[in-house]
Amino acid sequence: MTPEHWLNIATHGLALEAAARVRAEYLAHLEDALEAGESAEAVLREWGDPHTANRELSKAHLTTREARYLPAGYAPTWAGLGRALGEDAVPLLLFALTALAELRSGETAITLALLLAIVAAALLRWLVLSRQMLAARGRATLYWLLSFPTVLMAMSCAVLASRGAEGWHEAGRLLWERGWTGLLIVAYLLYHFSRLLTALSAARKAEAQL
Structure with a gap:
């Protein structure tokens, strides 16, 4: 050799x-x-x-x-903002279409709130990550916190919390009754949290090698 x-x-x-x-x-x-x-x-x-x-x-x-788990950041330009919004293009489109379909019934409050939350999260991601405001671990954490899955989980937890113990019990019951679908949802949540741990580990190594 x-x-x-x-x-x-x-x-x-x-x-x-x-x-x-x-x-x-x-x-x-x-x-x-x-x-x-x-x-x-x-x-x-x-x-x-x-x-x-x-x-x-x-x-x-x-x-x-x-x-691959470290956020590359965005350019401080309109193109950079477009990139941030483009990362959430699919959920943005789905929630926008859902809101339009719900206009007739007048029950668009939750959908519009989710839509606005996704846009706000993408805007905040762009504002922070287009500038060198945070170290690698801070950037990785912020990117994860403001990603679509985390925003959706946070809003879902807020809705459940507003209903008290009954809301959490109902969510657990639905996951249990859905069988494999419920298991897949739980597995994805665990995977999403593991992405944060991997990103933080990568950021720690990146900072140590500066």
């Missing part, structure tokens, strides 16, 4: 900047060792198993999977 092959395995899955930094550190160590009279084979034995190294490096450095 050559040092290049070893590094390809050891840095597999790391984000580009992290992989480049790790490679530079290892190659610098290799160069120093060769100048001191050591052989490349001896250096590779010192480095150990590349798969083990990859697992350890993935714990300390940002990976490509984790990097």
Whole structure:
């Protein structure tokens, strides 16, 4: 195995900047060792198993999977605002069509409230993330809090809370009665919360590597 092959395995899955930094550190160590009279084979034995190294490096450095959970932010322009709104285009369209369909019955209050909440969340996301106002963990948390699923969950919890214990009991009963559908809803909620944990872990690594 050559040092290049070893590094390809050891840095597999790391984000580009992290992989480049790790490679530079290892190659610098290799160069120093060769100048001191050591052989490349001896250096590779010192480095150990590349798969083990990859697992350890993935714990300390940002990976490509984790990097996807970090918000890229927006440009402080109308195009940036359009991007923020575009991320919620599907729920915006669905709630807008629902509100139009409910105009005849006059029961549009909840739908309009959800529609306005989604627009307000997207606007606030754009205002904050288009400016370097927060560190990586703050940006990741804010992006998650102002995402459509979180806004929908928050408003649903507010409605249930307004009904007291009866509202929560009714929600639990509906989830139980829906069987697999209820399980899928609970699974998605757990997945959504796990996204926040992954984003915070990625942000912590990104901050540590600055």
